[in-house]
Amino acid sequence: MSAVDATVAPADLPQEPGLGQGRIDHLVVLGLVEPGARVLDVGCGDGSLLALLRDRRGVSGRGIELSREGVNACLAHGLSVIQGDADTDLAAYPDDAFDYVILSQTIQATRHPKVVLEHLLRIGRRAIVSFPNFGHWRIRTELLLRGRMPVTEYLPDTWYETPNIHHCTIRDFVGLCRLVGARIEKATALDASGHPMRFSLPWWAWNLAGAQGVFLLRRGSGR
Secondary structure (H helix, E strand, O other), rough: EEEOOOOOEEEEOOOOOOOOOOOOOHHHHHHHHOOOEEEEEEEEOOHHHHHHHHHOOOOOEEEOOOOHHHHHHHHHOOOOOOOOOHHHHHHOOOOOOOOEEEEEEEEEHHOOOHOOOHHHHHHEEEEEEEEEEEOOHHHHHHHHHHOOOOOOOOOOOOOOOOOOOOOOOOHHHHHHHHHHHHEEEEEEEEOOOOOOOOOOEHHHHHHHHEEEEEEEEEEEOOO
């Protein structure tokens, strides 16, 4: 693949007084969402991202979470979240029901990532997807030199305990976007320390140096 197209604007961290520290991938997502938007967070976990969007962007937020523990944590924070499965329950949502549908660090744990991504693009006017990059140089080195599945800050589980069933790289995801006809509006890779890589680089460079990918997508011709 060629260098990042000039029309694909890089995602960046929002500069807001009093924002404080938090998961940087959540802060990147925060910078992609317009104030007051209708948001569905799929696989919302304990609701920390949804709460951030509610408090900082005033969004009308909903969530889906598979685990009962996660749902309970969300409800305890006053969030509107139901228990559900991204692989089976997204089909029930109508077209264009939300301005943004977010899938944060979850696509690699779904059984049918292509179908899930197609639903995100159907349900939302835009989709935001973040995921750990299995093409990162540390993962490659661990496999090459030690011959073992790596355990890292962003992939903390051993191979026999991990929920990740589809090991996706940034280049894999770009290829999937092309396949489903998604247009990449903004995209960035986060380095091993969690900070955005601020340079326009070829996809292969992001694929090698990026520990995570964050993409803002909409329906349209793929790149």
